[in-house]
Amino acid sequence: MSNKPLIEVNGLSKYFDVNTGLFKSKKLKAVDNVSFSIKKGETLGLVGESGCGKTTVGRTILHLYNPTSGEIVYDGKKIKSKESIEEFRRHATMVFQDPYSSLNPRMTVSDIIGEPLDVHKLYSSKKEREEKILELMSHVGLNSEHASRYAHEFSGGQRQRIGIARSLAVNPDFIVCDEPVSALDVSIQAQVINMFEDLQDKMGLTYLFIAHDLLVVRHISDRIAVMYLGRMVELADASEIYDRPLHPYSKSLLSAVPVPDPKIARENKRIVLEGDIPSPLNAPSGCPFRTRCPYATEQCAASMPEFKEVEPGHFVACHRVGEIN
Amino acid sequence: MNKRPFSMQVDLDMFTPASDKEKEYLVKMRPSSTFFKDGVKRLIKNKIASISLLLVVIVALASIILPMFWPYSYDQQLGLQPGKPVDPSYNNLAPFEYGRTEMKLMEEGVEIFPHLFGTDALGRDYFIRVVYGTRISLAVGFFASIIVLLIGMTIGSIAGYMGGKVDLVIMRIVDIIYSLPDMLMVILLSSVLKVSLGPVIAGTVLEKIGSNIISLFIVFGVLYWVSMSRLIRGQILSLREQEYVLAARATGAKGSWIITKHLIPNSISVVIISTALQIPNAIFTESYLSFLGLGVNAPMPSLGSLASEALKGMSSYPHRLVIPAIVISIIVLSLNLLGDGLRDAFDPKLNG
Ligand SMILES: Nc1ncnc2c1ncn2[C@@H]1O[C@H](COP(=O)(O)OP(=O)(O)OP(=O)(O)O)[C@@H](O)[C@H]1O
Ligand code: SF4
Ligand SMILES: [Mg+2]
Numbered sequence: 001m002s003n004k005p006l007i008e009v010n011g012l013s014k015y016f017d018v019n020t021g022l023f024k025s026k027k028l029k030a031v032d033n034v035s036f037s038i039k040k041g042e043t044l045g046l047v048g049e050s051g052c053g054k055t056t057v058g059r060t061i062l063h064l065y066n067p068t069s070g071e072i073v074y075d076g077k078k079i080k081s082k083e084s085i086e087e088f089r090r091h092a093t094m095v096f097q098d099p100y101s102s103l104n105p106r107m108t109v110s111d112i113i114g115e116p117l118d119v120h121k122l123y124s125s126k127k128e129r130e131e132k133i134l135e136l137m138s139h140v141g142l143n144s145e146h147a148s149r150y151a152h153e154f155s156g157g158q159r160q161r162i163g164i165a166r167s168l169a170v171n172p173d174f175i176v177c178d179e180p181v182s183a184l185d186v187s188i189q190a191q192v193i194n195m196f197e198d199l200q201d202k203m204g205l206t207y208l209f210i211a212h213d214l215l216v217v218r219h220i221s222d223r224i225a226v227m228y229l230g231r232m233v234e235l236a237d238a239s240e241i242y243d244r245p246l247h248p249y250s251k252s253l254l255s256a257v258p259v260p261d262p263k264i265a266r267e268n269k270r271i272v273l274e275g276d277i278p279s280p281l282n283a284p285s286g287c288p289f290r291t292r293c294p295y296a297t298e299q300c301a302a303s304m305p306e307f308k309e310v311e312p313g314h315f316v317a318c319h320r321v322g323e324i325n
Numbered sequence: 326m327n328k329r330p331f332s333m334q335v336d337l338d339m340f341t342p343a344s345d346k347e348k349e350y351l352v353k354m355r356p357s358s359t360f361f362k363d364g365v366k367r368l369i370k371n372k373i374a375s376i377s378l379l380l381v382v383i384v385a386l387a388s389i390i391l392p393m394f395w396p397y398s399y400d401q402q403l404g405l406q407p408g409k410p411v412d413p414s415y416n417n418l419a420p421f422e423y424g425r426t427e428m429k430l431m432e433e434g435v436e437i438f439p440h441l442f443g444t445d446a447l448g449r450d451y452f453i454r455v456v457y458g459t460r461i462s463l464a465v466g467f468f469a470s471i472i473v474l475l476i477g478m479t480i481g482s483i484a485g486y487m488g489g490k491v492d493l494v495i496m497r498i499v500d501i502i503y504s505l506p507d508m509l510m511v512i513l514l515s516s517v518l519k520v521s522l523g524p525v526i527a528g529t530v531l532e533k534i535g536s537n538i539i540s541l542f543i544v545f546g547v548l549y550w551v552s553m554s555r556l557i558r559g560q561i562l563s564l565r566e567q568e569y570v571l572a573a574r575a576t577g578a579k580g581s582w583i584i585t586k587h588l589i590p591n592s593i594s595v596v597i598i599s600t601a602l603q604i605p606n607a608i609f610t611e612s613y614l615s616f617l618g619l620g621v622n623a624p625m626p627s628l629g630s631l632a633s634e635a636l637k638g639m640s641s642y643p644h645r646l647v648i649p650a651i652v653i654s655i656i657v658l659s660l661n662l663l664g665d666g667l668r669d670a671f672d673p674k675l676n677g
Contacts, residue, residue, distance in 0.1 A: 062575050089577040102568035106590040112569075115586075116576040166572065 005037035006206050007061070007092075007174055012070035014053075014060045018281065028280050030056040032230040033070070035307070040173075043200065043207040045221030045238065047214055047253065049277055053230040054210045055097060058176040061208070062094055074174070090120060092174040093167040099159035099183055103151035109162055110147040113137065116169040136165040139202075140195060157188040161195070168199070174206045181216060193220055214253055218242060226250045229288040230280055232307060236314040246316045246325055248293050287319065295324050364594075367670035374666020377659035384656060388460035396438045397450035399457040400624040404448040415448035417642060424448070442648060446638065449624075455648055458626035463656070465538060465627070466608035469545040473607075474600045476546050477553025484554065485561030492558070499551045507548055511610060514544045515619045535622035541611060549603070556599055560592040567591075594671040602664035605657040612653050628653045 014031040031053040038044045046054050060067050063085050072079045079088045093116070096102035103112055110133045116122070123129040134144050140161040151159060160180055167175055177196065181189040197220060199205060211217045217224055218238055225235040226249060234247040245251045252273045275292050278284055287305050290296040299319050307317040318324075368374055397403065403424055404415030415424035420443045427437045442451035484495040518540030526532050531539055564570060564587070573583050608628075614620045615629025623630075628649040635645035 059571070064571055064575055086577055089575065094572070094575045096568040096572060098568055102572055104567075104569040104587055104591070107586070115573060115578070119573075119576050119578045119582065163572075166576075170576065 004040060006040040006042075006075060007208075008037040008073040009057075009061060010035050010071050010073070012057070012060060012072070013068045014056050014065055015068045020281075026281055029230050029283065030280060031060060033307075034227075034230075034232045035070075036225055036232065036235060038174075038206055038208060040206055041200070041204055042222045043209050043220055045217030045224040046208060046210045046227060047212060047217055047224060048227035050212055051277065051280070052227045053280070054212070054227060055178055056230075057227070058094060058178050058208060058210055062089070062092060062176060064094075090170050091172050092176070093170060093172045094176040094178060095160075095163050095167045095180045097179045097182065099156050099163060102163050103159055105150065105152055108148050108150060109137075109142070109154075112151065112162055113165045113169060116166060120170060122170065132169070136168055139168060139199065140165045156184050157192060160184060160192055164192075164195070164199075168203075171203075172205070174208075176208045176210070178210045179212065180209075182212065189216065196220060226253065229278065229283055231288055231317065232315075233289065233317045234315065235307075240314055244325075246310065246314065246321050247289075247318050248295055248324065249289050287317075295320050364671040368666055371666045371669065373662050374670070377663040377666065380655060380659040381663055384459060384652075384659075385463055388456055388463060391456045392453060392460070395450075395453050395456070397440075397453050399454045399626060400449065402448045403444060403450065412448075415444055417446055417638070418443040418448075419642075420644065442644065443642075445634065445645065451645060451648075454626045454631060455628070455652060458628045458631050458649060459652055459656070461621060461625060461627040462608050462611055462629070462653070465541060465611045465621075466604045466606075469542055469549075469607035469611070470600050470603040472542055472546045473549045473553050473603055474596070476550040478557050478596070480550065481554035481557030482561055485558040485565070488562075495554075496558070499555060502548065502551045505548075510548055511544050511614065512617065512619065514547065515540045515614055518543060519619060535625065537620055537622050541614060541620065545607060545610070549606070553599060553603070557592070557596065560595055561588065564588055564591055598664060598668045598671060601667055602661070605660035605664070608653070608660070609657050628656075 012031060012034045013029070016028040016030055017025045018028045020026050034057060036044065046057065048054055056065065059065050061072055063072075063079065074088055074092065077084060079085055107115075110130070113136050114129055114133050117129055117132060123132060133147065137144060137147065142158065142161055142165065146154070146158075151162065154162065160183075164180070180196070181192050184192060193216065196207070196209075200207065207220070209217055209220055214224075221238045223236065224238050224241045226233050226241070226247065228249050234241065234245065234250045236246075241250060242254065245254050273292050278288075278291055284291050284301070286302055287293070287296070287300040290300040293300065297320065303319075305317045305319045307315055310316050310321055368378075392399070402411075402415070404412035406412065406426075412425060418424065418440055420441060421439050422443060423431065423437060423440070431437050440450050440452065442455060445451050445454065480495060484492045515537070519537055522536040522540050526536060526539060567587075570583060570587050573587060578586075611620060611627060612629030612632070615627045616633040618630075618633065620630050621627045631649040632646055632653075635642065635649070639646055
C-alpha cells in the first residue's frame with residue numbers, strides 16, 4: 001500500500017431535482033460536500049443507513065450522475081472532460097447492489113462478462129475474447145460450462161460473481177463495490193467478501209466498499225467512512241472507529257452491532273436512536289443529525305459542524321466532539 | 326486477521342472446501358434454454374393458441390395464393406362478354422349454379438369451374454370476392470398496425486427518453502386523445518378525409534390504393550397510437566432504471582450500444598405482442614367502416630363492404646351476408662386468441 005492517494009474526492013455534491021407538484025420542483029441533496037481520498041491498494045468502507053446517499057456517492061464518482069459540484073482526481077488527473085471520463089472508465093468500474101437487475105436477462109453470461117471487452121475492443125480475435133472471458137470466470141469461481149447460460153439460471157451469489165467478473169474485465173485498478181453482498185445470504189456473504197479480498201491481493205485492487213452494515217465492512221476495510229443524510233460525519237481507521245467512535249451517530253451504529261463478547265457488550269454504553277431518519281428533501285438546519293442526537297444543543301441547530309481532523313487521520317463533523325468523549 | 330478486530334460472526338475456519346464431487350453435484354443445472362425457446366414451447370403447449378395460429382396461417386395463405394390460379398377474378402362480370410349484350414343469367418347465382426352460356430358449354434362436355442358461393446348482383450364470382458376481401462382486410466389490418474407501431478414507438482420513446490416537461494406534454498395529449506369517443510372520431514374523420522383526400526392524391530401512386538384506405542390509415546395513425554406510445558414509454562422508463570443499463574454506461578458504452586443490446590432485446594416481445602393484438606382491432610375497424618360505406622373503394626372488396634352490399638338482398642340471398650361475417654369473426658377471434666397466447670408465452674409479466 002503506497003501513500004499516494006489513487007483517488008481523491010473533493011467537496012463532492014449531487015443534488016437531484018424532485019418534482020413536488022405539477023410545475024414545482026425541489027432540490028434533493030443526496031450527497032452534500034463529501035471529501036475523502038483512497039490510497040492505492042486500500043479499501044475504504046462506506047457505511048450509513050438506507051437512503052443516506054452511499055450509492056449516489058459511488059455513481060457520481062464514476063460519472064454515472066453528473067456531479068452538482070466538487071471534483072474527482074484520479075491518479076493525479078482531474079476527471080472532468082469527456083476524454084478523461086472515457087479514459088477513467090477503463091480504470092474504474094462498479095459492482096452493483098442488486099444481483100438481479102444488474103444482469104441483462106437476455107444476454108448470456110459470456111456476453112455479460114464480455115461487454116466491457118466489446119465496448120473497449122480489448123481483444124483482437126474471437127478466440128482471445130473467449131479466453132479472456134473464461135479466465136475472468138475462473139477468477140471468480142465460475143465454471144466454464146456456465147458461459148453460454150442466461151443469468152436467470154443462477155443463484156444470487158453466482159449472479160453477484162458474474163457481476164464481479166464483469167467489473168474485472170477491463171483490468172481495473174479501482175472498483176466501487178455498492179453493497180455487493182446485501183442481497184445475499186449470510187453464509188454466502190462471507191464467501192463473496194473473501195473473494196473480494198483474494199482478488200485485491202492478487203490484482204492490487206483499490207476498493208470503495210459500500211455497505212449499510214458495519215459487520216460486513218469491518219471485515220474488509222482499512223478505513224471506514226460514516227455517512228448520514230448525504231454528509232460524511234466520521235472517517236478513521238477501521239480499528240479506530242470500532243474502538244473509539246467519536247461521532248454520536250457512529251456510536252449509535254456501533255451499539256446496534258451485536259458484540260460477541262458479553263463483557264464488552266455490558267461495558268459499551270448503548271445509544272439507541274429515537275425517531276426516523278429525516279427526509280433528505282427537508283433536512284434539518286445545522287447539523288443533519290441534530291433531530292436524533294442525544295447531545296444536541298442550540299449551536300447544533302444554528303450552524304453546520306465542520307468536517308475536521310480531530311486526531312491524526314481521524315475526521316469528525318460534530319460541534320461537541322471534544323466534550324462528549 | 327489484524328485488520329478485522331471483531332472478526333466475522335461466521336468463523337471461516339470451520340468450513341472445509343467442497344470436494345470436486347460435491348462441486349459437480351452443485352453445478353448440475355437444468356439444460357440451458359433460451360428465452361425464445363421457452364416461449365415457443367409454452368406457445369405450442371397452449372392448444373387454443375396453436376389452433377388459432379394454424380387458422381390464421383391457413384386463412385392468410387389462402388387469401389394470398391388462391392387468387393393467383395382461380396379461374397375468375399374479383400372484378401370480372403361473368404355475364405359481360407365483349408361485343409354482346411349483358412347476360413343477366415349470371416347475376417345473383419346461388420352456390421353451384423351456372424350461367425346460361427356455361428350450361429351450354431357443359432352440355433358439350435366442357436368442364437366449368439363451379440361458383441362455390443354463387444355470384445353477386447353484378448355477376449361476379451362471390452367466392453373469389455370473399456377471398457380477395459379477406460386479403461384486403463388482412464393487409465389493411467397489418468399495415469395499420471405497423472403504422473400504429475411506428476408512430477407509437479417514436480412518440481413513446483421520445484417521451485420516455487426525454488422525460489420532464491416533454492414527457493408531461495406528450496402524456497397529456499395522449500390522455501386527451503384517449504378520452505375521445507373513438508368510434509365517433511373514426512367515423513367523423515374518415516368521412517371528412519374521404520371527401521377532402523381525393524383531389525390531393527389524384528395522379529400519385531396513392532390514388533391506386535384508394536382515398537378511403539389512405540384515410541383509414543390516417544385515422545388509425547392519428548387515433549390508435551396512444552396506447553402503443555403509453556406502453557413503450559412505460560417500458561423505456563422502467564428499463565432505463567435497470568442496473569444493467571447503468572452497468573453498460575459505467576463501462577463507457579455509447580447510446581447506440583445500449584439501445585441495441587439492452588433496450589430493444591428487453592422490450593421487443595412486449596412490442597410485438599401488442600402489435601399483434603392491434604391487428605384484429607384494425608381489421609374490425611376497417612370492416613365496420615366499410616360496412617358504413619367509408620371503407621375501400623369499389624370494385625375492390627373488403628369483408629366489411631361485401632357484408633354491406635349483401636344487406637340489400639338479405640332476405641333472398643342471406644348467404645352473401647353470412648359468409649363474410651363468419652370470415653371476419655374467425656379472423657378476429659383467432660388473431661385475438663393468438664395474441665393472448667403469445668402474451669402468455671413470451672411475457673408472463675404482462676398478464677392480468
Ligand atoms: N435518480 C434519483 N432521482 C432522485 N432522487 C434520487 C435518485 N437517486 C437517489 N435519490 C435519492 O437520494 C437519496 C440517496 O439515495 P441513495 O440511493 O444514494 O441511498 P443509499 O445510501 O445507497 O441507500 P440504500 O442503502 O438503500 O442503497 C435518497 O433519498 C434517494 O431517494
Ligand atoms: S453537532 Fe450537535 S447534533 Fe450534530 S452530532 Fe454533534 S452534538 Fe449531535
Ligand atoms: Mg444504495
